[in-house]
Structures are given as C-alpha cells and as structure tokens.
Amino acid sequence: MFTLNGIHQFIQNDRPELEKLSTDLWEHPETAFQEKYSAERLAQFLEARGFDVTRAWLDVPTAFTTSFHSGDGPAFGIAAEYDALPAVGHGCGHNLIATAAVAATLAVREAMKKYGIPGTVRLLGTPAEEDGGGKVVLLERGALEGLDAVMMVHPTWRTVPDTGTSALRKYNVIFHGREAHAAGSLDLAINALDAVMLLYAGINAFRQQMPSFCRIHGIVDDGGNVPNVIPGRASCCFYLRSTSEEWMEKLDARFRAIAEGAAMMTGAKLEIVQSSKPYRSRKVNAPMNGQYLKNMAELGDHPVPLTAVNMGSSDFGNFSQELPGVHCYFAITDHRIAGHSAEFAEAARSSFGMENALRAAAAMAHIALKFLTDEKFRAEVEADFRRG
Numbered sequence: 001m002f003t004l005n006g007i008h009q010f011i012q013n014d015r016p017e018l019e020k021l022s023t024d025l026w027e028h029p030e031t032a033f034q035e036k037y038s039a040e041r042l043a044q045f046l047e048a049r050g051f052d053v054t055r056a057w058l059d060v061p062t063a064f065t066t067s068f069h070s071g072d073g074p075a076f077g078i079a080a081e082y083d084a085l086p087a088v089g090h091g092c093g094h095n096l097i098a099t100a101a102v103a104a105t106l107a108v109r110e111a112m113k114k115y116g117i118p119g120t121v122r123l124l125g126t127p128a129e130e131d132g133g134g135k136v137v138l139l140e141r142g143a144l145e146g147l148d149a150v151m152m153v154h155p156t157w158r159t160v161p162d163t164g165t166s167a168l169r170k171y172n173v174i175f176h177g178r179e180a181h182a183a184g185s186l187d188l189a190i191n192a193l194d195a196v197m198l199l200y201a202g203i204n205a206f207r208q209q210m211p212s213f214c215r216i217h218g219i220v221d222d223g224g225n226v227p228n229v230i231p232g233r234a235s236c237c238f239y240l241r242s243t244s245e246e247w248m249e250k251l252d253a254r255f256r257a258i259a260e261g262a263a264m265m266t267g268a269k270l271e272i273v274q275s276s277k278p279y280r281s282r283k284v285n286a287p288m289n290g291q292y293l294k295n296m297a298e299l300g301d302h303p304v305p306l307t308a309v310n311m312g313s314s315d316f317g318n319f320s321q322e323l324p325g326v327h328c329y330f331a332i333t334d335h336r337i338a339g340h341s342a343e344f345a346e347a348a349r350s351s352f353g354m355e356n357a358l359r360a361a362a363a364m365a366h367i368a369l370k371f372l373t374d375e376k377f378r379a380e381v382e383a384d385f386r387r388g
C-alpha cells in the first residue's frame with residue numbers, strides 16, 4: 001500500500017519539471033482574474049501527463065479543473081491558487097501553491113492506479129484569491145459538488161497547521177455632498193470630507209468595544225481636490241474582519257450605523273458599495289490538521305503546532321464552511337519574513353521553498369489517499385466538521 005515516503009519519492013522524481021513549472025509561474029505574475037498565462041501553463045502541464053483539463057471552468061475564464069476517477073468511492077479536492085499581487089509579483093508565493101497542488105494530484109492518481117484505490121481526486125484551479133474571491137464565485141456555481149473534502153497548502157515562514165482565519169467584508173463608502181467655495185460661499189456647501197472624517201472617528205471610538213478577534217481598518221481614497229473647495233464628494237475604503245461569523249454580522253450593522261450617523265451629521269448622502277465578494281471565516285479540521293503536522297515532521301520538516309488564529313482572510317474560508325477541509329502552511333524560509341513583500345517573493349522561488357513545497361505536496365497527497373482508503377479517518381474528519 002502507499003506510504004508517505006513513497007509518495008514523497010514519486011514527487012521528488014518529478015522535481016526538475018515541477019521546479020520549471022513553479023519558476024515559470026513566478027516569472028509571469030498575473031493579478032486576480034488575469035491569470036491567463038498561468039492557467040494555460042498549468043493546464044498544458046497536466047495535459048502532458050494525461051489529464052483532460054476543463055478550461056474556463058464554470059465560466060470563470062482563468063479557472064480550470066481536472067480529475068482522476070476510478071470507480072465508486074469518496075472524492076477529494078485539491079485547490080490550486082496562482083494569482084499574484086500588484087507590484088510585488090508572487091509576494092504570496094501562489095506559484096508554489098499551484099505547483100504543490102499539481103504534484104499532489106499526480107501522486108494521488110499514481111497511487112490510486114497502482115493500488116487500485118477507488119474514488120476521485122479533483123484538482124481545482126481557483127484564480128483571484130488576493131482580490132475578487134475566485135473561490136466564492138466558483139462555489140456559487142457549484143465548484144464543490146460531488147466532493148467530500150478539500151485541501152490546499154500555502155507557503156509562509158514556518159510550517160504550521162490551519163488555525164482558521166477571519167471572515168472579511170470589503171466596503172467602499174462614498175459620501176455625496178455639495179461643493180462650494182470654502183471661504184466665499186461656505187453656507188451653501190455640504191461637506192462630504194467631514195462625513196468621511198466622522199465615519200473614521202466613529203470607527204475609532206467603536207474599536208474600544210470591539211472584541212480582540214475583530215478588526216476594522218480603512219483608508220481615505222478621495223478627500224477632495226483643493227483646500228478652497230469644500231469637497232462635494234469624498235470616499236473611503238474599509239475592511240471588516242472577524243473570526244466569529246456571528247460577530248461579523250454585528251460589525252457590519254455597527255459599521256453601517258456609524259456611516260449613516262456620519263451622513264446625518266453632515267447632511268451628505270451615503271452610498272455603500274461592497275467592493276469584493278465576502279470571505280467567510282475558515283473552519284479548521286482537527287484530524288486533517290493533525291495528520292498534516294505528523295506527515296511534515298516525518299518528512300524531515302519542523303512543524304510548529306500553533307493554535308493562535310490567523311487574523312488574515314482567505315476565500316478558502318468559504319470552501320471550509322461548505323466541506324471538511326484545511327489550508328495548511330509550509331515554511332519557505334528559516335526565519336520570520338513579512339507576507340506580501342519582495343523578500344517573500346524571493347523565498348517563493350528559492351530551493352528551500354521548492355523543497356518544502358514538495359514535502360507539503362506529499363503530506364497533502366497522503367491525507368487525500370488516507371481519506372479515500374481509511375474509513376475511520378474519514379469518519380473522524382466528517383464528525384469534526386459537523387461539530388463546527
């Protein structure tokens with residue numbers, strides 16, 4: 001039967017081609033929903049290895065999927081991301097996520113064929129994680145139908161389990177007032193910038209009553225043009241985060257009330273636009289997490305059994321609320337570096353990064369195969385998900 005080391009060896013044998021794939025993606029960074037080169041490169045890589053690839057999956061032009069099916073059995077999904085960031089390219093290392101997902105899918109298929117394991121492994125090519133919520137769009141269109149569990153691995157500075165993330169909502173708030181000369185006809189003005197400032201101050205005051213597992217942070221993106229014109233339009237952008245779904249609703253309601261209050265105080269008209277699909281908080285799966293840590297340690301890595309929740313957000317949250325799943329992390333450096341930075345981008349094409357991406361791929365493939373073959377493990381995973 002399959003072994004973790006056997007899976008790792010199989011993946012290691014393909015390292016030269018996998019490394020070329022990862023570097024090629026790294027050298028062609030594309031932002032949310034623009035990942036044409038990356039999606040095509042990944043599709044061709046899989047086709048060269050005998051997979052039938054569905055491009056523009058569920059009418060998302062840069063999404064794709066492929067699967068290997070061998071008779072009735074459970075179905076396991078492996079998610080790939082491949083979008084980059086403006087300015088810092090692969091400063092989140094999604095080139096390694098895609099490479100690890102491909103490597104794991106190849107390894108699972110190999111073991112399924114070799115040992116006659118029934119079931120399905122499906123690779124989900126999900127664009128636009130950094131902005132736009134590709135997985136949210138795909139999920140709405142049925143991306144997880146027919147699957148029983150889903151997983152992905154993400155680079156960071158140390159190997160840690162999935163400790164959950166915040167739900168995230170993004171808002172643009174625009175106040176519409178009336179412009180007027182700031183010295184000569186001030187009594188005719190409705191000051192939209194004042195409304196922005198009052199909203200900002202209201203959020204700051206509210207922060208004192210906000211639990212530690214919530215965050216609200218924002219910027220002013222339009223505060224008028226010149227000092228001698230009272231701004232008739234002003235706008236700001238805010239992100240609301242909470243690891244509690246229940247508290248997200250409270251934050252949302254307070255945020256809207258404060259914005260309405262600011263509009264009322266100034267006489268400006270309020271417009272709130274949701275600027276991206278909402279991300280849900282990430283639901284953690286303890287049995288999958290535990291197996292990941294065990295696998296990574298067995299492969300020679302040094303996982304840290306972290307428990308503190310990550311306050312960031314990811315569209316995998318929406319997947320994890322739908323199906324049992326985990327979003328585990330692997331180290332690409334041996335010291336702390338900032339995410340979304342040039343330094344992180346460098347680590348995402350280092351041989352250290354590659355080494356651990358392939359370990360993580362093996363750890364993930366092993367979990368997928370365990371899920372397909374081990375009824376007890378599958379029951380534990382499902383029971384943990386139902387516990388919530």
Ligand SMILES: [Zn+2]
Nearest residue numbers: 092094129154
């Ligand atoms: Zn990322």
